[in-house]
Amino acid sequence: xxxxxxxxxxxxxxxxxxxxxxxxxxxxxxxxxxxxxxxxxxxxxxxxxxxxxxxxxxxxxxxxxxxxxxxxxxxxxxxxxxxxxxxxxxxxxxxxxxxxxxxxxxxxxxxxxxxxxxxxxxxxxxxxxxxxxxxxxxxxxxxxxxxxxxxxxxxxxxxxxxxxxxxxxxxxxxxxxxxxxxxxxxxxxxxx
Amino acid sequence: xxxxxxxxxxxxxxxxxxxxxxxxxxxxxxxxxxxxxxxxxxxxxxxxxxxxxxxxxxxxxxxxxxxxxxxxxxxxxxxxxxxxxxxxxxxxxxxxxxxxxxxxxxxxxxxxxxxxxxxxxxxxxxxxxxxxxxxxxxxxxxxxxxxxxxxxxxxxxxxxxxxxxxxxxxxxxxxxx
Ligand SMILES: [Zn+2]
Numbered sequence: 597x598x599x600x601x602x603x604x605x606x607x608x609x610x611x612x613x614x615x616x617x618x619x620x621x622x623x624x625x626x627x628x629x630x631x632x633x634x635x636x637x638x639x640x641x642x643x644x645x646x647x648x649x650x651x652x653x654x655x656x657x658x659x660x661x662x663x664x665x666x667x668x669x670x671x672x673x674x675x676x677x678x679x680x681x682x683x684x685x686x687x688x689x690x691x692x693x694x695x696x697x698x699x700x701x702x703x704x705x706x707x708x709x710x711x712x713x714x715x716x717x718x719x720x721x722x723x724x725x726x727x728x729x730x731x732x733x734x735x736x737x738x739x740x741x742x743x744x745x746x747x748x749x750x751x752x753x754x755x756x757x758x759x760x761x762x763x764x765x766x767x768x769x770x771x772x773x774x775x776x777x778x779x780x781x782x783x784x785x786x787x788x
Numbered sequence: 789x790x791x792x793x794x795x796x797x798x799x800x801x802x803x804x805x806x807x808x809x810x811x812x813x814x815x816x817x818x819x820x821x822x823x824x825x826x827x828x829x830x831x832x833x834x835x836x837x838x839x840x841x842x843x844x845x846x847x848x849x850x851x852x853x854x855x856x857x858x859x860x861x862x863x864x865x866x867x868x869x870x871x872x873x874x875x876x877x878x879x880x881x882x883x884x885x886x887x888x889x890x891x892x893x894x895x896x897x898x899x900x901x902x903x904x905x906x907x908x909x910x911x912x913x914x915x916x917x918x919x920x921x922x923x924x925x926x927x928x929x930x931x932x933x934x935x936x937x938x939x940x941x942x943x944x945x946x947x948x949x950x951x952x953x954x955x956x957x958x959x960x961x962x963x964x965x
Contacts, residue, residue: 618866618870618871619870619871620868620870621866621867621868621869621870621871622866623866626861626864626866626871627857627861630857630860630861631857634852634856634857634860635851635852637852638850638851638852638853638856639849639850639852642850648850648853652852652853652856655852655856656856656859656860656863659860660860660863660864660873663860663864663871664864664871664872664873666870666871667870724844724847724848725847725848726848727848728844728845728847728848729848729850732845732848743845746810747810747813747842747845747846747849748846748849748850750810750811750816775842775845778845779841782841782844
């Protein structure tokens with residue numbers, strides 16, 4: 597797993613040790629846990645909520661909830677998996693609150709997939725990063741989550757399955773379909 | 789079980805290579821895996837093209853807003869008994885008032901140093917005593933600051949200052965010039 601990888605390539609303490617130290621009031625350990633996981637938690641929530649502000653708010657709530665309840669972390673799963681489970685609950689709660697407020701469930705996001713971008717869209721010269729991010733946003737949620745967790749954060753398919761309430765096999769399939777679609781869209785864009 | 793988890797150094801086929809590509813794209817490969825993959829890429833143009841594409845995607849990785857960690861730490865109290873949510877007197881109400889209006893975490897854009905300067909500014913402004921509703925807010929901020937250790941409060945200062953009305957922030961800035 598990625599945690600083993602990290603141990604093999606650098607000497608920073610693993611999550612389990614940091615969690616123990618943070619429980620005892622070690623602020624440096626807490627700081628390190630936050631630095632290590634804020635990216636994956638934020639991106640995970642961005643994938644679910646499709647909104648940067650909502651993802652930032654939900655990430656803040658996720659960490660406050662998780663870090664003030666470290667005793668609830670039993671240590672049988674990876675700390676990251678535990679964090680993502682809390683994040684998923686947070687996103688659900690947020691989606692419920694939002695849909696109650698404005699009748700439009702977040703499940704409707706991102707905008708419907710069209711195979712061909714309109715000529716207007718193609719005419720706009722976008723930066724490479726924007727093009728990729730917009731293509732990612734067009735992917736169906738399961739594919740987007742698998743691609744993001746795998747490519748951006750290096751999760752194993754087993755971890756992705758746990759985080760997205762799916763099976764290892766579907767996580768793998770979703771990842772490959774997602775990447776294939778991205779390639780089609782981005783290369784189509786380039787040719788025009 | 790997935791092949792990457794075993795860290796197999798023997799990359800002979802495309803499927804093994806394809807599983808290592810995401811890890812290479814984010815520099816998470818062990819050296820021997822990297823060398824094995826490199827050998828495969830040098831003789832397989834399909835996988836080489838794929839790696840170029842995956843690296844393009846990875847360059848678009850969204851990053852969390854800069855203020856996220858500070859915002860979280862500002863809501864926590866850490867001591868020997870562990871981590872609890874910080875709730876100094878008058879702070880809870882302020883936080884909930886602020887949370888409603890609080891938008892982009894990244895938008896805080898205030899460094900800790902800037903917050904210290906602002907805090908000093910608040911102190912100067914407050915010397916005449918609170919008169920308006922905005923001053924009342926500042927009073928709460930100051931009370932929270934006085935009850936806490938300065939360092940804790942400075943971190944907590946991000947959401948508090950963000951919640952202050954623009955005109956108050958502006959007058960603080962002016963006051964400091
Ligand atoms: Zn190949």
